[in-house]
Every structure is written in structure tokens, then in C-alpha cells.
Amino acid sequence: MTVPAKKPRPRRTFSAFGDVRRMPSEYEVVTHAQNWTTRSNRLAAFEQNPSSPANLWFLTYRENSPLKAEDWEQFRDPDALTYRAYVSMQAEAEAKTGGVLDEYAQAEADRTLSPGQLALLGAMFTPSRYLVHGCQQIEAYIGYMAPTSYITNAAGFAAADFLRRVTLTAYRTKELQLAHPGSGIGEAERRVWETDESWQPARRAIEKALIAYDWGEAFTALNLVLAPTLDDVLIRQFREVCRDNGDQLSWLLASFLQADNARRNRWSAALVSFCVGQQASSADALRRWIRRWTPIADDAASGLGRLLENRPERGRDAGEVVAGARAAREAFHARVFEGLR
Template structure:
């Protein structure tokens, strides 16, 4: 008597995830293996013309990057953000921001600003949209070059955060221009960005990062060095100085932006941990890039610190601004790398 062969049990998961024997999350279904620029997804185009400029660019600055992993598709954003979740979250954040802007506009709070605080807004806050736009471009490049859609999506949302910040700064620039038409706000920002001595180290930093073509170095330069350093100046310390000078609106708006910065830091730290777990040699590559970009970031923070000292009635000492930004970055690095031990 022949015993009939058992039929194989039907799979209860998606084959793209391997034999994981579990239902993938919505985040994984929406994110996994969606990056069309990876070789597996563009194999036909690569084989047809492997020496095309686009293929050579990816080969040079991603496939041959010092930052390598056995399986990039195993990385996960700790916040597990999908497009739907991100839009819903930021819609709530924008509703809060819009309510605050409307409340302070009705109270004509901008007309009561101290002269020194208004000067700080003109020389530091409103020109910062050029810096933040540069950060947005670098983050978008990191996402485009990333070896997995799990990184592409996280970087894409971070780029959207920077765009949100640019938009808010531009909106405030117009509000301040209407309240103080003779202040130069709304007319002098580009000149300040391009020629003011206090801004030139930060401008050099961003322009150098824009030509850091290796995706791993671009990620390190922005997410691990420049952004943690300059956000401490332009968000935390600017917020404190604004509060001390009676500008509650600037204090509130900067507080709202901190959430975006914290979220970027979370997935950046997770990516560092993932890279080192995949290949321990990645730690030296990351630390080498950090050493390269640290003095550039410190110089940028020192330059902007001068504005926080000299412009408002109650400012922060420039050397303390630079030291505070350096300490914030080093604390972030300590959390990232000590977690690997």
C-alpha cells in the first residue's frame, strides 16, 4: 500500500522575507526591497550597460563604499515609519504649530520684540533656511544612494523634516518683515548667508558635505556630525536665548522642531549599531569620517556662537555656545558607540 505524500504546508508569510514563519508588519510590507536603485532591482539595466554613468556612480559611491553589510535589508527604523504614519504624525504637529502661530499673530507679539532679539532673528534665525535647505539636499542624497529602502525611507522622512523647517522659517521671515518693515528682514538673508563672517564656516561645512559623494560619508557628515552639532546651536541654544529675551514664540517653535531632530538621531544611531553588528570593521570607517568632519562642525558652531553672544540683550558666550554644541554631539556619539560594547 502506497502512503500518499504529505502536502507541504502553505506558507503564512511573504517569500521576500525568507523563512521567517511570521506575518511581516505593515511597516515591513510597505518598505521591504522597494529601492529600485539596488542592483537586484536594476539587474537588467546594469547588465545591458554596466559602464553607464549612473551605474558607475552607484558602483563607486555605494557598492564600493567602506560602509558594507552582509544584508542591508535587515535594517529597521526604530520608529517603523511608513508614509501614512509620517503624514498623520506631521499633520498633528503642523496643526499645533499653526495654532501657536495664529495665537501670537493675533496678539501682535512680534511688535514687542526687544531690539537685540530682533537683530538675532535677522542675523541668525531667518538666514538659517539656507543652511537647513542644504541639510535637506544632503539627506535626500543619502536616501537616494542608500543600499536599502529601509534607509531610503528613513532619510526621505528626515529630508521632509528639513523641508518643514525651511517652510516654517520662511513663514516666520515674512511675519517678521511685516511687523518690522525697516529691519532688513526678508531682504538681507542671502547676503548674510554668503558674506557674513559668522556664517561662512557653516556655509563651507554644508557645501563640503554636498560633495561628500560616498553615501556612508554623507550620512556620517550630516547625521552623525553636522546636524547634531548645529541643531544644538540653532534649536536648543537659540531656544534658550529667545526665552531669556522674552521671545516666547521662537522658544515654542524651536521646541516643536526638537522632535524631528530626536527622531533623526534615533534611526541614525540604529543604523550605526546595525552596520557594526554586520561588520565590525565598519566602526573604524565611521570613526574616521567623524574625525574628518568634527573640526569642520566645531568651526561652524563657533561662528554662529558669536551671533548668540553679540546680538541679543541677554546672550550666550560664544565659547560656551561652541562648547555646548561639541558636548551635545559627543554625548550623542557616546550613546551610539557605547551601546555597541
Template sequence: MTGQPRKARPRRTFSAFGDVRRMPSEYEIVTHGQNWTMRANRPSAFEHNPSSPPNLWFLTYRENSPLKAEDWEQFRDPDSMTYKTYVNLQAEAETKTAGVLEEFAEANADSALTPGQVALLGSMFTPSRYLLHGCQQVEAYIGYMAPTSYVTNAASFATADYLRRVTLTAYRTRELQLAHPDSGIGTAERGIWENDEAWQPARQAIEKALIAYDWGEAFTALNLVLAPTIDDVLVRQFTEVSRDNGDQLSWLLLSFLQADNDRRNRWSAALAGFCLQQKPENADVLRRWIARWTPVADAAAHGLGRLLETRPEHGRAADEVAAGAKAAREAFHARLFEGLEAAGEGKRAG
């Protein structure tokens, strides 16, 4: 009909995502804009009292972090993990873990462990729950302080992964204590964590990470440096040595955990790459933090390597352990460092 204005076409997507002309995925719908400490066009949920301690904390360690982005809401977890998919995934993983634990318990496998392997388990595996709990706390802090719910969710699932590891370690500690009541397992771990020289670099590393209050530095310290380094010792190399010493249960259980570590590494590398795409000057920020935390991680790996060298019958030299952990971290960093170099070259060219 002539003379009448045309009706505007209805939006085919959600307004929170802008004029993107596409249907958001389920992952985006349940994740987008869910960070309660953020508000559109305002930095914090505490804007009505800008001088309150919580608001000042977020202002100092998040909004004023040297790690910047034009729009944090554009980041995406490469696994598109939601609460539903995470729970289903880990339910399957726990079913497999429970089956292995039951099978080895029925076979009374712990009683057949060699003295050297029992010593390794009691000096390295069972005390590791203190370190893992510290990692869990740092990961939870990263999620709480993150400037977007896309990072908050990913870090929350990584926090749950650490809780799963702590729980499994505690469960195995009790099983080993029952099988070897005179070994000190189940009672000596705190003293080992606090006083054993081999553990002190790792203890120092996580305690320093716990006071890395800038959210970007905490993310870099744990997810980009400490975790990739230490996990290579506590998971890959520990399981290899355990297998060589006839401990098939430890080899199997900790190998299952590698899937959690790989998932954390994927979204962490993606976030670092996203930061470089958003602002090339983030390259210098990440380089500085990585350089600060690398010696701390290497010292922790070498200290733990001493346990792999001295405790089991078939061990591995501490220098070899540290070199292996460093190589694993550098392999993880390979693409990231390529991005850092490209960003640096682009900045210098500009």
C-alpha cells in the first residue's frame, strides 16, 4: 500500500550480541554477559560506591591491569564448554576412574608395590594435594577477577578440574595408607610439603602465584608458565616412572587427568592469542610476565625431579626431569611465542 511506512524487519538474533545477523550458539547464549562484576559501559558492579574496597580491588587489579582488550566479550573458549557439557564429560571420566580404582582394589595391587615406588608415592604424589589446592585457589581467583564471563566460565571449569585432582589424590592417599601403614603416607604429607627441600621451590612458586593480584599476571603465572611446567613432572614424567616401576594404577589414573590439562592449555593459549589480536602491545606485557615466572617454574621442576631421581628403583635424573618439563612448556608456548614475535614485529614496523 502506498503512503504507509514499511515495517522494520524483526531482529533475527539477540540484541546483547549486537547486529551480528546470526543465531548465537547455545554456548554463547548461556555464557555471554554473565559476569556480575561487569556492567555495560561501566567497569564494575560496585559503581554506586566507587571507593568501596571491592570496587577499588577490581579497579586496581582488573581495569588497571596492563593486559588490555578492546572488547573482552569477543573471546571464545575453543571447546565451547558449558556447565552441561562439562558435567556430562566429567561424569564419563569419573565412571572410568571409578572402574579402574575398583579393579585394582579387588586385585590388592597396592600391596605389591616395590618399596621404592611406595617411597615415591609418599614423597611426591600424596603431598601434591597441597600444591594442587594452591593451583585451585589461583585458578578460582582468575575466574573471579576475569573481565568477561567467557574467561570466568573456562577458569571455573579448570578450578573444578583441580578439585577433582585433589579429591583423587586424597582418595589414593587413604588407600595407600591402609596398604602400607608404616610408610608415613597419610600423616607425613604436611611435614614434607613444609620442610622437604625438594618441595620448597614448588611451594614458593604457588605461594608467589597466590599473591599475584593482577588478574592478567595470575593467569600468565599459572596457566601459561607454572601449570604446563609442573604438570609435565607430576603427570607425564611421574606416570612414566611409575609404569617403569610396575605401578600401573598410578600410570592409568594420572594419564586420565591429562585431558583436563590439555583443555586448560587450549583455552589459555586461545586467550593469550586473543589478547595479541586485540592489542599488539600486549606482547610486551606477556613477555615480561613469562620471563618473570619462567625461572620460578624451572626451579620447581628441578626440585620435584630430585624425588624422581632418588626415591624409586628405576628413577630419572633431576636434570633430565627439569629439561623435559622445560621442553614441554616451550612446546606449549611455540604458537604463543610466534604470536608474540609477530605482534612485536608489527609494533616495531608501525
């Protein structure tokens, strides 16, 4: 007597996730395996012409990167952000920012700025949009080159955060230009960015990061070294100096940007933990890149520190600025590598 073969048990979940026996979340459904540039999703094109410039680029700077993992699709953004959630969250943030801008504009607060504070805004804040635009470009490259759409999406949202920051800076530049015609604000930013001695280390840093083609090094340079260092100067310490000099609007706006930076730090730390957990050799690559980019970041902080020291009436010692930025970065690294030594 022939025993009939058992029928395969029907899956109760999406096959792309394997035999996990659970319903994936909305975040996983809309994010999983969506990166068309990974080899599994472009296999036919890769096999037909593996030596094409595009395929060689991905092979060299992603597949052969020292930053490795056994299964990239297992990474998860701690905030589990989807496009819908991100847009809703930032719409609320923009409504709050817009309300504050309108309130201070009606009070003509910009006309009450002290000469030193106005000089700081023109020398440090309004030219910063060039630096932040560079950060946006690097973050977009990280997302494009990422080996999984879970990283691509997180980096994409971080790039959008940088664009939001550029837009806010441009908006404030125009407001300050209207309130203080003849001050140079709104006209001199490119010259300041390209020629001011205090900005040149930061400009060199961002231009070098733009040619860090290995996606793992680009991620390390920006998300683990340059951004944590320079955000401490351009956001935290700048905000505190603005408060000390009576510029409450700049203090508030810089405070609002902290949430975007903290979210980028969360998924960046999670990615480090994931990579090292899956491939121990990734820790050596990460630490090597951190050592390479740390002096570059410190030089950039030193240059910007001179602006905080010399422009406002109540400034901050440039050496203290560098020490504070270094301490912030090292505290972040301590959290990132906690338990991974």
C-alpha cells in the first residue's frame, strides 16, 4: 500500500522572510529586499555584463568592502521608520518650527541682535548650509551603495534631515538679510565657505569624505566621526553661545535639529553592533577608519571653534570647543562599541 505524500504545510507569512512563522511588521513589509542594486535583485544584468562600470563599482566599493555581514537583510532600524511615518513625524516638526519662526518674525527679533551675535550668524550659521549640503550628498551615497534596503531607507531619511536643515538655514539667511541689509549676510556665504581660514578644515573634511568611495568608510567618516563631532560644535555649542548672547530664536531652532541627529546616531550605532555581531572582522575596519578620520574631524572643529571664540560678545574658548566636540564623539563611540570589545 502506497502512503500518500504529505502536502507541504502552507506558509502563514511572506516567503521572502523565510520560515519565520510570524506576520512581518508594516516596516518590514515595505522595506525588506527592496534594494534593486544588490546582486540578488540585479542578477541577470550582473551575469550578462559583470565588467560594466556600474557592476565593477558595486563589486569594488560594496561587495568587497571590509565592512561585512552574513545576512544584511537581518538589520533593522531601531526606529523602524517607513516613508509614511517619517513624513508624518517631520510634518509635525515643521509645523512647530514654522510657528516659532512666525512668532519671532512678528516680534522683529532679528533687529535686536547684538553686533557680535549677528557677526557669528553671518560667519558660522549661514555659511553652514554648504557643509550640510555636503553631508546630505554623502548620506545619499551611503544609502545608494548600501547592501540592504533597511540601510538605504535609514540613510535616505538622514539625507532628507540634512536637506531640511539646509532649507531652514537658507530661510533664516534671507530673514537676516532683510533685517540687516548691508551686513553681507545672504551675499557673502560662498566666499566665506571657500576662503575663510576658519572654514577650510571643515571644507577639506567634507570634500575628502565625498571621495570616500567604499560605502563602509563613507558611513564611518560621516555618521561615526564627522557628523558627531561637527554637530556638537554647530548645534550644541553654537546653541549655548546663542543663548548666552540673547539669541533665543537660534537657540530654539538648533534645539529642534537635535532630534534628527539623535535618530541618525541610533541607527548608526545599531548598524555597528549588527555588523560586528555578524562579522567580527568588521570591528577592525571600523576602528581603522575612525582613526583615519578623527584628526580630520578635530581640525575641522578647531577651525569652527575660532568663530565661536572671536565673533560673539560672549564666546567660547576655541580649545574648549574642540575638547567638547571630542568628548561628545568619544562618548558616542563608547556607546556604539559597548560590549563589542
